[in-house]
Amino acid sequence: MKQVVAVIKPHKLDDVKDALKEAGIQGMTVVDAKGFGRQRGQTEVYRGAEYEIEFIPKIRIELVVAESQLDAAVEAIRSAAQTGKIGDGKIFVIPVERALRIRTGEEGEDAL
Amino acid sequence: MEISGADTAFVLICAALVLFMTPGLAFFYGGMVRQRNVLAMLMQNFFTISIVTTLWVLVGFSLAFGPDNGGFIGGLDFMGLKGIGQGITENWANMWAEGNVTMTVPELAFMVFQLMFAIITPALMTGAFAERLKFKAYALIAVLWSILVYAPVAHWVWSPNGWLFKLGALDFAGGTVVHINAGIGALVIALMVGKRKGWPESPEMRPHNLPLTLLGTGILWFGWFGFNAGSALGANGLAVQAFVNTHIAAAVGALGWVVIEWIKDKHPTTLGAASGAVAGLVAITPAAGFVPEWASMVIGLLAGIVCFLFVSVKFKAGYDDSLDVVAVHLVGGILGALLTGVFAVKGVNALGSGLIDGNAAQLGKQALAVGATLLYSGVVTAIIAIVVKAVVGLRVDEETEDVGMDLAEHSERAYVLD
Structure with missing residues (x-):
């Protein structure tokens, strides 16, 4: 299992969500975030x-997927979030040790 | 004396309009402060209604419009509104007749209309020392300032026995009494309380809710019709003239500010439009009942441009006038007072004639009124601030400034979204 964490432009959230659903991803968590990278900040007057x-x-999306779905999920986010301009964001893939569904107690990929 | 029903109805409606300006001002200012200080800003403005109303009834009205003492201040004869009633007594009519003014509204109507001006004037100052002056200190300043600064200056200019009234200085609706008076007071207090932590470099200082500011601007603009047209004190042609001039100057003021910022900073902004409208309204205030419509356009345009350019002065001079009370009210007020002396024509109002009407001396009288107000209000406000500082202190502690005055001083939050 892998956790995919993506930081994207806020207005791309709907496109990314649709692309992930199309790739067969069943759930995700979304957090309003603030940050900067090479894009730096913005000037207001x-x-x-x-x-x-x-x-x-920014929007930070978090999801956990089975290895088999990983490439599809990452590609879905990348293609949907891309505008080609600086500030499109980043995707990180992180190993997950355990997953557990609270309602049933199922573990591992069954819990996803 | 004869009371006019039409004039009375008009003045009462205008009084309500002017009252509405104070919560409008609260929104105008509230949108420009940081999220954590918006309630403190609203509260300083709103609470001024209670403070000044109480004082005005007890003593303020009497000091401003009571029987004269040397042209400087009214007597205590009308304390507690004694003798101020539903009609027009002979004494009252005679006092105004000395200034060639015929009163057609009940004394109480005049009193309450004037009260609304007394309320908004100290409230105007709150923008300069926003986000750091203790509420306790503000309340005390509002009390002392209303009595020691506002009442005498109102007497000078608007009482038929006031020295500036007799001199022939023109101030239709409060350029000196309201805007210059509050503007210089605001600057003095802002200097004495010091700059906000992090000013000017912190990007945190930007406005937190510009829609609120735009809403407040709309309310101010709407209420300003009562302020200026109502100052004709009757439902007549002069009121119409002031109404039209007021609207023109506000619209052109916004135009002037937006165009120059667009050229200079590359973007037309909502805050610029709001600020320009208010600058135009400030500048037309003394002139509204004295100048022709084309002059209102010139006054509005100049106000929008000059006030915009003056905003940058605070960064160079290093004083933290949080919401630009100096650039908008002090500078706009001075500009309006002087331009009244330029553009007043007898064809609009028999009482006023300025430079373009062949009366260059009027400009000198206007300058004297400006100078006297700056000097008196500046000095007395400084004394008041020194006294208040000694008694309760002026500035909130550093933790309050960090956490925000809403929570620390008022135990509330403006936006509870969780």
């Missing part, structure tokens, strides 16, 4: 005064 806003709004 209020009454002529410029403010450098370093932390800009």
Whole structure:
């Protein structure tokens, strides 16, 4: 099992969700996030005064998938979240030791 | 004396409109502060209604419009509104007749209309020292300032016996009494309380809710019709003139600000449109009942441009006027007061004639009124701030500034979304 963590542009969330569903992914968790990378922040102007806003709004998606689904999930996120402009985000894949469904106690890939 | 039903109805409606400006101002300012200080901003404005109403009834109205003492301040004869009633007494009518003013509304109507001006004036100052002045300190400042600064200056300019009224300084609806008076007071307090932690470099200082600011601007604009047209004190042609001039200056003020910021900073902004409208409204206030419509366009345009350009001064000079009360109210007020002396024509109002009407001396009178207000309000506000600092302190502690005044001072949060 692998956890896929992706940080994407907020307006791409619906596209990414649809692409993941199409790839057969059953669930995900989404968090409103703020951050910056190579894109840096953005400049805002209020009454002529410029403010450098370093932390800009992002969406962080988290899902856990079976090895067999991993490549499809990663590709779904990448293609759906891509605009080609700086700031499209990142995808991280992390090993998962255990998964457990709280309602039934099922473990491993059965719990996903 | 004859009371006019139409005039009375008009003045009462205008009084309600002017009252509405104070919560409008609260929204205008509230949207511009950080999320954690929005309630503190609203509360300072809203609570001014209670403080000033109480004082005005007890003593403020009497000090402003009571029988004269040397042109400087009214007497205590009307304390507790004694003798101020539903009609027009001979004494009252005679006092106004000395200034060639014929009163056609009940004394109480005039009193309550004037009260609304007394409320919004100290409230205007709150934007300058926003996000760091203790509520306790503000309440005390509002009390002392209303009595020691507002009442005398209102007497000078608007009482028929006031020295600036007699001199012939023109201030239709409060350029000196309201905007310059509050603007210089605001600057003095902002200097004495010091700059906010992190100002100006922190990006945190940006406005948290500009839709609130736009809503407040709309309410201010709407209420300003009562402020300026109502200052004709009657449902008549002069009121119409002031109404039209007010609207023109607000619209063109917004236009001026947005166009210059668009050229300079590359973007037309909502905050710019809101600020320009208010700058235009401030500048037309003293002129509304004295100048022709085309002059309102010029005044509005200049206000939008000059006030925008003045905003950057605080960064160079290093004073933290949080929400630009100085650039908008002080500078806009001075501009309006001086331009009234330029553009006033007898064809609009027989009482006023300025430079373009062949009366260059009017400009000198306007400058004197501006200078006297700056000096008096500046000095007395400083004394008040020193006293308040000694008694309760001016500034919140560092932790309150970090956590936010909403929670620390008022035990509330504005946006509970969880």
